[in-house]
Amino acid sequence: MEATSKEFIQQEPSVLDKKFLDWKFLEWKRSIAGQRWKQAAIATLLALLIAFSAWRCNVDLRSFVLGIDKGIPLVGMFFPPDLSSLTSMLQPLAVTVVMAMAATILGMCLSLPCALAASSNLAPPFLRLAMRAFIALERGLPEIVQLLLLIAIFGLGVVPGLVALSFSSIGMLAKLLADGIEEIEPQMLESVAGTGATRSQVIRYAVIPQILPSLFANGLFRFEFNIRAGVMLGAVGAGGIGYVMRTSMNAMDYQKACVAVILTLILVFTIERVSDFFRTRILSGGLLR
Amino acid sequence: MSIDVPVNALPSRKFKLMIVYIVAIFIVMYLLFFFLDLSPDSVFIDFRFVADLAQQMFPPNIALFWRSSLFVSLIETLSMAFLGTVCGGGIALLLAFFAATNTTPHPLVRLAVRTLLAMERSIPQLIVILVLLIAVGIGPFAGVLTLAIGSVGMYGKFFADSIEQADKAIIESVDSVGSTRLQTIRFAVLPQAMPSFVANLFYAFDHNLRAAIPLGIFGGGGIGFELEFARGLLHYKDVLAYTILIVVMITVMERISDWARRSIITQPQLVTR
Numbered sequence: 001m002e003a004t005s006k007e008f009i010q011q012e013p014s015v016l017d018k019k020f021l022d023w024k025f026l027e028w029k030r031s032i033a034g035q036r037w038k039q040a041a042i043a044t045l046l047a048l049l050i051a052f053s054a055w056r057c058n059v060d061l062r063s064f065v066l067g068i069d070k071g072i073p074l075v076g077m078f079f080p081p082d083l084s085s086l087t088s089m090l091q092p093l094a095v096t097v098v099m100a101m102a103a104t105i106l107g108m109c110l111s112l113p114c115a116l117a118a119s120s121n122l123a124p125p126f127l128r129l130a131m132r133a134f135i136a137l138e139r140g141l142p143e144i145v146q147l148l149l150l151i152a153i154f155g156l157g158v159v160p161g162l163v164a165l166s167f168s169s170i171g172m173l174a175k176l177l178a179d180g181i182e183e184i185e186p187q188m189l190e191s192v193a194g195t196g197a198t199r200s201q202v203i204r205y206a207v208i209p210q211i212l213p214s215l216f217a218n219g220l221f222r223f224e225f226n227i228r229a230g231v232m233l234g235a236v237g238a239g240g241i242g243y244v245m246r247t248s249m250n251a252m253d254y255q256k257a258c259v260a261v262i263l264t265l266i267l268v269f270t271i272e273r274v275s276d277f278f279r280t281r282i283l284s285g286g287l288l289r
Numbered sequence: 290m291s292i293d294v295p296v297n298a299l300p301s302r303k304f305k306l307m308i309v310y311i312v313a314i315f316i317v318m319y320l321l322f323f324f325l326d327l328s329p330d331s332v333f334i335d336f337r338f339v340a341d342l343a344q345q346m347f348p349p350n351i352a353l354f355w356r357s358s359l360f361v362s363l364i365e366t367l368s369m370a371f372l373g374t375v376c377g378g379g380i381a382l383l384l385a386f387f388a389a390t391n392t393t394p395h396p397l398v399r400l401a402v403r404t405l406l407a408m409e410r411s412i413p414q415l416i417v418i419l420v421l422l423i424a425v426g427i428g429p430f431a432g433v434l435t436l437a438i439g440s441v442g443m444y445g446k447f448f449a450d451s452i453e454q455a456d457k458a459i460i461e462s463v464d465s466v467g468s469t470r471l472q473t474i475r476f477a478v479l480p481q482a483m484p485s486f487v488a489n490l491f492y493a494f495d496h497n498l499r500a501a502i503p504l505g506i507f508g509g510g511g512i513g514f515e516l517e518f519a520r521g522l523l524h525y526k527d528v529l530a531y532t533i534l535i536v537v538m539i540t541v542m543e544r545i546s547d548w549a550r551r552s553i554i555t556q557p558q559l560v561t562r
Contacts, residue, residue: 053367053371057430063430067421067426068424070423098318098322098325139543140535140536140540142502144502145516148516148528152520152525157327236503236506245416245419261416272411
């Protein structure tokens with residue numbers, strides 16, 4: 001083995017090889033040059049796009065620098081937090097949590113039938129198409145837009161926030177579940193159907209056990225998302241801690257707002273840890289079995 | 290007289306337990322609502338207003354689509370999302386090299402940057418925009434900064450993970466010809482991680498476009514602001530027109546970025562060289 005490799009190194013390259021290598025090298029250089037042009041074109045396009053959007057968004061680095069100067073005393077105004085308002089914050093905090101929880105539960109319950117109707121191996125084609133269109137619409141409509149429409153119906157309060165969050169939960173969970181159902185192997189469904197099971201029995205014994213872990217894991221993820229989105233929706237008019245935060249910021253009561261900010265951060269951190277803990281346990285198969 | 294029922298026809302113990310759990314959850318939720326003075330019943334009681342609203346909304350004010358100010362605000366939202374993605378992605382890319390095990394200068398730096406990213410990821414955008422509105426003033430610039438800050442935490446982690454997945458053999462072979470650390474990053478790590486970066490950036494743009502709409506409502510400008518303004522004036526025909534426009538914009542951008550992402554993942558040479 002060693003001898004052959006030595007022989008190989010000692011071999012002189014023939015004239016033909018050299019010509020071939022030269023030709024290859026030229027070709028490579030040419031392709032590099034072509035790519036350089038393409039790269040330059042892409043870079044110019046990107047720079048133009050950035051410049052255009054910076055102009056449109058009034059990006060002003062001077063105001064940014066001034067903002068930093070202004071921001072430092074601003075941070076000072078947030079401290080010390082006004083701890084006397086802590087007790088009055090607990091109720092809105094609970095409202096945000098309950099809103100997110102109820103929206104998640106409602107969304108999980110409703111996404112199951114939606115997902116069954118939207119999967120190609122269970123539902124008739126027209127129903128599947130209609131359901132997929134509905135889900136696509138749900139996903140295209142940001143929850144804030146839904147909230148604004150719902151406020152027009154229900155007025156300000158938790159109910160429009162709850163409905164908006166559960167609708168957008170349906171959009172996300174039903175899509176994930178329907179994709180999961182479509183990936184179930186057809187043999188599995190056939191073997192249950194072959195024992196003489198009705199369609200509902202097939203769903204109960206072949207489909208539900210397979211998608212339940214995914215439903216709960218994604219539901220927990222959605223709960224985490226709903227808490228953050230709920231804070232945002234609250235500021236627009238769905239109540240809760242987000243509303244308190246925005247009103248106290250607008251009233252320049254920064255020390256009170258600081259308490260709301262700290263409570264929100266603690267809440268989000270805690271929910272993240274808890275849902276992470278349960279999600280890993282569900283996905284590893286410990287729970288739900 | 291006893292009726293002979295096969296045991297397996299009865300609901301199983303597990304099934305009964307599940308029913309109990311579900312009923313308990315609903316009762317607890319209802320009690321919580323009651324306790325917090327919220328009225329979930331109003332969902333059903335107030336539902337008749339839906340018909341009222343629908344009557345006020347239809348037909349949508351299509352004439353709005355031919356107004357140039359609409360397209361100005363649409364472009365404002367799009368450029369807010371674009372600029373937020375570019376700034377956030379750039380900062381995330383820089384931080385990612387400090388947060389990945391194979392490119393970090395020191396493990397302690399890695400730990401610090403990872404913690405920073407994790408903390409940043411969980412700050413709700415509402416807090417950031419409210420603080421920035423005071424600091425830099427009302428306008429799309431505050432929205433851009435918020436989106437950039439939001440993207441750094443999320444995509445810094447993704448980028449760092451994709452750097453860590455880079456093939457060790459290639460890094461070692463570039464190292465062995467005597468390249469400096471920066472050269473190794475440029476010629477061994479970057480070409481491997483680039484497709485994943487660009488694909489993630491398209492995803493980030495998609496995400497930021499959705500997030501740009503609520504930011505507009507708080508004073509960031511763009512289509513969200515127009516929507517809130519029209520709702521405040523109770524011009525529901527305009528509201529419906531804006532809503533249609535937003536849905537179309539988000540769906541179209543989602544399709545485009547999906548297509549771009551898929552073509553980058555299937556043909557990585559588009560961005561590596």
